[in-house]
Amino acid sequence: MTYFTKDKPYNTLNEYNKIRYNSKVSKIALNGGFTCPNKDGKVGIGGCTYCSRLGSGDFAGDIKLSFHDQYYQIKQIIDKKWKNTKYMPYLQANSNTYDKVENLEKIYNEILEIDPNNTVGLAIATRADCIDKDIVNLLKKINEKKDVIIELGLQTSNEKTANIINRCMTNKCFIDAVNMLHEANIFIVVHIINGLPYENEEDMLNTIHFLNKLPINSIKFHSLLILKNTKMYEQYIKNPFHILTEDEYIDIVCKQICILRDDIIIERLQADSSFLDLVEPLWTRRKLAVMDKIDMYLRNNNLYQGIYYKK
Numbered sequence: 001m002t003y004f005t006k007d008k009p010y011n012t013l014n015e016y017n018k019i020r021y022n023s024k025v026s027k028i029a030l031n032g033g034f035t036c037p038n039k040d041g042k043v044g045i046g047g048c049t050y051c052s053r054l055g056s057g058d059f060a061g062d063i064k065l066s067f068h069d070q071y072y073q074i075k076q077i078i079d080k081k082w083k084n085t086k087y088m089p090y091l092q093a094n095s096n097t098y099d100k101v102e103n104l105e106k107i108y109n110e111i112l113e114i115d116p117n118n119t120v121g122l123a124i125a126t127r128a129d130c131i132d133k134d135i136v137n138l139l140k141k142i143n144e145k146k147d148v149i150i151e152l153g154l155q156t157s158n159e160k161t162a163n164i165i166n167r168c169m170t171n172k173c174f175i176d177a178v179n180m181l182h183e184a185n186i187f188i189v190v191h192i193i194n195g196l197p198y199e200n201e202e203d204m205l206n207t208i209h210f211l212n213k214l215p216i217n218s219i220k221f222h223s224l225l226i227l228k229n230t231k232m233y234e235q236y237i238k239n240p241f242h243i244l245t246e247d248e249y250i251d252i253v254c255k256q257i258c259i260l261r262d263d264i265i266i267e268r269l270q271a272d273s274s275f276l277d278l279v280e281p282l283w284t285r286r287k288l289a290v291m292d293k294i295d296m297y298l299r300n301n302n303l304y305q306g307i308y309y310k311k
């Protein structure tokens, strides 16, 4: 089954949600005050070099508020924009499976009890090295009541680049986590970044070939964002590297869509960032225009998701 539309020749999350939940679904990004093993010294110090001070959760709720209050504060904003939507609470900032299983169970259940009639599930962003057998068993248990979506950061399949960005996680660890989650019937979303330091087109296409071989359900494409107060910003100032232009980004994403397996849902084509912290690339501020250009390029060239996919 595909979730293409007339204007978007690829599986869109909107179409998938309409069929799965019979509704539009809006994410509500919550902040659970988690940290990350790549920051606190368990596997690394300082975190991934591009990570923002808010743990790549710049649009999540206010940590000073309870989950209940964060949820309703953000819901109020969404309701002004969209009518007749259901909601997906989303634990976004840092690594949201990085705690004891009993604490996680309490947190996940608390969130799912806030607005049970209007929420369709719980999305949880985390790292592959924060997934183990006990966590998977917990997620499986919750998934039997409400959909659980796990969002894993891979960013690149090139382990040399992974070292440069201080990812502190091997591809093997990522593959193991994906397989464990898949066996437990958990919906898996993978985040990738285009334009990482010194990567070329072949590297970025290889990341898609790598993912095509894994049982993932969905992907989020991001352009690398250089944000103030990050390690990457310091490195970029000292040793500038090539930043993708808007045209280069559109070209690479279109090529990636063409080789992407045709059952994978595309949840995002471009990163969001806080305008205040963004240093480069400035064209990413025009997110909707970039998305439109990607759609137009695909349509005008009769291209679609998976057209050049090879097993």
Ligand code: SF4
Residues within 6 Å of the ligand: 036, 037, 038, 039, 046, 047, 048, 051, 052, 055, 056, 093, 094, 095, 127, 153
């Ligand atoms: S894994 Fe995520 S939260 Fe942790 S340092 Fe990297 S980007 Fe930041």
